[in-house]
Amino acid sequence: MQGQRIVLASRPGPSGPGVENFHLEAFSPSPAKEGEVLLETLFLSLDPYMRARMYDGGNYKASVGIGEVMIGGTVSRVLESREASLAVGDIVESRHGWQTHATVPGSGLRKIDPDLAPISTALGVLGMPGQTGYGGMLRYGMPKPGETVLVSAASGGVGSVAAQVARIKGARVVGIAGGAAKCSWLTEELGLVAAVDHRAENFAENLAAVCPDGIDVYFDNVGGEIFADTIPLLNAGARIPICGTISVDRHQPSPLGRDRMYDLHATILVKQLTLNGFIFDNLLDMTHAFRRDMVQWIASGEVKYREDVVSGLDAAPSAFLGLFRGENFGKLIVRVAGV
Numbered sequence: 001m002q003g004q005r006i007v008l009a010s011r012p013g014p015s016g017p018g019v020e021n022f023h024l025e026a027f028s029p030s031p032a033k034e035g036e037v038l039l040e041t042l043f044l045s046l047d048p049y050m051r052a053r054m055y056d057g058g059n060y061k062a063s064v065g066i067g068e069v070m071i072g073g074t075v076s077r078v079l080e081s082r083e084a085s086l087a088v089g090d091i092v093e094s095r096h097g098w099q100t101h102a103t104v105p106g107s108g109l110r111k112i113d114p115d116l117a118p119i120s121t122a123l124g125v126l127g128m129p130g131q132t133g134y135g136g137m138l139r140y141g142m143p144k145p146g147e148t149v150l151v152s153a154a155s156g157g158v159g160s161v162a163a164q165v166a167r168i169k170g171a172r173v174v175g176i177a178g179g180a181a182k183c184s185w186l187t188e189e190l191g192l193v194a195a196v197d198h199r200a201e202n203f204a205e206n207l208a209a210v211c212p213d214g215i216d217v218y219f220d221n222v223g224g225e226i227f228a229d230t231i232p233l234l235n236a237g238a239r240i241p242i243c244g245t246i247s248v249d250r251h252q253p254s255p256l257g258r259d260r261m262y263d264l265h266a267t268i269l270v271k272q273l274t275l276n277g278f279i280f281d282n283l284l285d286m287t288h289a290f291r292r293d294m295v296q297w298i299a300s301g302e303v304k305y306r307e308d309v310v311s312g313l314d315a316a317p318s319a320f321l322g323l324f325r326g327e328n329f330g331k332l333i334v335r336v337a338g339v
């Protein structure tokens with residue numbers, strides 16, 4: 001059997017990651033040994049955190065080594081099993097990265113029930129991004145009825161869940177997204193009270209206009225200039241779950257001046273703000289509650305989701321780079337098999 005995989009060929013240069021940093025190669029998947037399964041990748045998740053792992057130094061976890069397979073979550077089918085709890089044909093969630101096949105220990109894999117929801121949702125609304133939005137909003141945002149909650153990258157995998165969870169809790173939710181189509185989806189489909197296009201002129205004024213009572217919770221997925229624009233609008237006691245910094249490649253020189261730091265520091269004190277950086281691993285104790293609530297909310301139509309599915313493993317590098325230009329509309333997933 002021949003497989004394909006994408007390895008990290010080189011570290012990004014001064015202009016950030018590019019397609020030249022990836023290399024597609026053929027390989028022969030090994031047969032399963034005792035306790036292992038041979039998997040065929042059906043869907044691969046592409047996520048912003050992968051950018052930092054391309055550099056030396058990584059982020060809160062180690063970098064991908066040169067010549068190593070790019071990391072990533074997958075939904076896969078068992079082709080061969082030598083692990084008692086898994087049978088040929090089972091669908092599982094795995095983390096074997098950008099490759100068509102993988103031979104891995106069977107014990108750490110989560111079986112997915114295809115009758116519960118489309119299996120690709122295990123990478124999005126019912127997976128890591130969904131749980132990050134759900135847990136981050138409930139644990140650190142703590143939205144209350146009538147409060148104004150602002151969410152950036154609000155049409156994406158994390159943001160769309162964070163925004164809808166706050167709406168379900170009775171908050172007045174405003175989303176930030178790039179472009180008219182994403183903004184319309186936020187108000188018309190997800191029921192947000194307003195959406196502000198961060199690519200339009202006068203973004204800061206437009207944001208202030210739809211937050212007349214200030215901002216009580218800012219669920220920050222992007223950092224950078226948008227974060228700076230929210231500072232004057234934050235109410236006393238505002239909570240700011242800091243989930244992501246997609247607008248800033250922190251391995252490149254920062255485009256922002258230090259004066260913003262002084263402004264932020266003073267605002268934290270004067271308005272007694274609570275900023276919480278958090279990562280998915282901090283939310284693992286919420287897994288049961290997350291799956292219970294989300295399955296129910298999807299079934300009742302209270303939570304809607306959108307996936308952006310591209311076809312073929314070879315499409316992964318350019319689709320991944322598009323995340324940083326807002327080219328995806330919804331959770332970005334690669335359909336690896338059956339294309």
Ligand SMILES: NC(=O)c1ccc[n+]([C@@H]2O[C@H](COP(=O)([O-])OP(=O)(O)OC[C@H]3O[C@@H](n4cnc5c(N)ncnc54)[C@H](OP(=O)(O)O)[C@@H]3O)[C@@H](O)[C@H]2O)c1
Nearest residue numbers: 048153156157158177178221244245246247279280324326
């Ligand atoms: N803390 C954690 O454990 C954790 C876990 C998962 C994800 N995250 C973070 O959560 C954020 C969202 O992740 P996701 O998986 O849901 O991705 P996503 O929102 O589905 O896709 C990324 C989106 O970010 C927006 N974006 C890109 N560059 C931007 C810029 N310069 N300024 C403003 N917006 C920009 C784009 O949307 P627009 O077209 O709307 O600009 C793009 O579609 C990321 O920062 C990610 O790193 C954190």
